Amino acid sequence: MILLTPESKVIVQGITGREGTFHAERMKEMGTRLVGGVSPGKGGGQHLEVPLFNTVAEAVAATGADATGIFVPPPFAADAIMEAAEAGLSLIVCITEGIPIQDMIRVKSYLKEFPRARLLGPNCPGLITPGVGKIGIIPAQISSPGAVGLVSRSGTLTYEAMAALTKAGLGQSTVVGIGGDPVLGLSFSDVAELFEHDSQTTHLVLIGEIGGSDEERAAERLRGTRLKVAAFISGRTAPEGKRMGHAGAIVSGNRGTAKSKVEAFQAVGIPVAETTDQIVELLKA
Numbered sequence: 001m002i003l004l005t006p007e008s009k010v011i012v013q014g015i016t017g018r019e020g021t022f023h024a025e026r027m028k029e030m031g032t033r034l035v036g037g038v039s040p041g042k043g044g045g046q047h048l049e050v051p052l053f054n055t056v057a058e059a060v061a062a063t064g065a066d067a068t069g070i071f072v073p074p075p076f077a078a079d080a081i082m083e084a085a086e087a088g089l090s091l092i093v094c095i096t097e098g099i100p101i102q103d104m105i106r107v108k109s110y111l112k113e114f115p116r117a118r119l120l121g122p123n124c125p126g127l128i129t130p131g132v133g134k135i136g137i138i139p140a141q142i143s144s145p146g147a148v149g150l151v152s153r154s155g156t157l158t159y160e161a162m163a164a165l166t167k168a169g170l171g172q173s174t175v176v177g178i179g180g181d182p183v184l185g186l187s188f189s190d191v192a193e194l195f196e197h198d199s200q201t202t203h204l205v206l207i208g209e210i211g212g213s214d215e216e217r218a219a220e221r222l223r224g225t226r227l228k229v230a231a232f233i234s235g236r237t238a239p240e241g242k243r244m245g246h247a248g249a250i251v252s253g254n255r256g257t258a259k260s261k262v263e264a265f266q267a268v269g270i271p272v273a274e275t276t277d278q279i280v281e282l283l284k285a
Helices: 017-028 058-062 076-087 099-111 155-167 188-196 216-219 258-267 276-285
Strands: 012-013 034-038 052-053 067-070 091-094 119-121 126-129 133-136 145-152 171-175 203-208 228-234
Touching: 012 017, 012 058, 012 076, 017 034, 017 133, 034 058, 052 058, 058 076, 058 119, 067 076, 067 133, 076 091, 076 099, 091 133, 145 155, 145 188, 155 171, 155 203, 155 228, 155 276, 171 188, 188 203, 188 216, 203 216, 203 276, 216 228, 216 258, 228 258, 228 276
Parallel strands: 012 034, 012 067, 034 052, 067 091, 091 119, 145 171, 145 203, 203 228
Antiparallel strands: 126 133, 126 171
């Protein structure tokens, strides 16, 4: 398992909102160590049987939290990420969709001052360590504990691949959705590196899509890996010049095309599935 372990102490920023409440409840039901929530102006109270704090710094000081899930509206989400980093949290998972690109550029620059902080997202489903806990919105009922790591840019395909793996008896060590925005925290390469050094992970599934060059970089990073890897690229049948729905799915010249991504994986000996169902076949082969 990577990033989220049984020892992780988690808070939720925006826990009293509708989305924050719903998903924090699901996180608790799964066993996540939810130790508090942050909701400015409501500090001192309780919500979902955990204490509320006005700031992340107060929450960290009182609970020893080291991870956070952010369910804050887009205009305030960038500040929420920076506040979490400044408070010393090592894992920051931002689920919020629609954060302006200029805000995220500012966040990326700011995070350079906090190298210990790992940002997952924004606009992502979060992550889940089956049998341990989750931060975000990934459904726990389609997961099962095991040795397959999964990293994906697409939320829906994350769920589809998880369900197929679970049905085939291939449990997951950790599932990570990195998000589809142009400016992100952890990349495919970053997550692949973490799985590479995780003794509990023996297989890896990487689900990308057209646009950007992150998948190509990850393929090169996985050259010679000890992991048994299978990849899937969404959008392979899209007409030339077509963009995916994600803001990050922009094709530039010959980079970012489905063809360039497939070729990058094949060049380092990683098979690429034609369908999500075939992912299971490739892992078992």
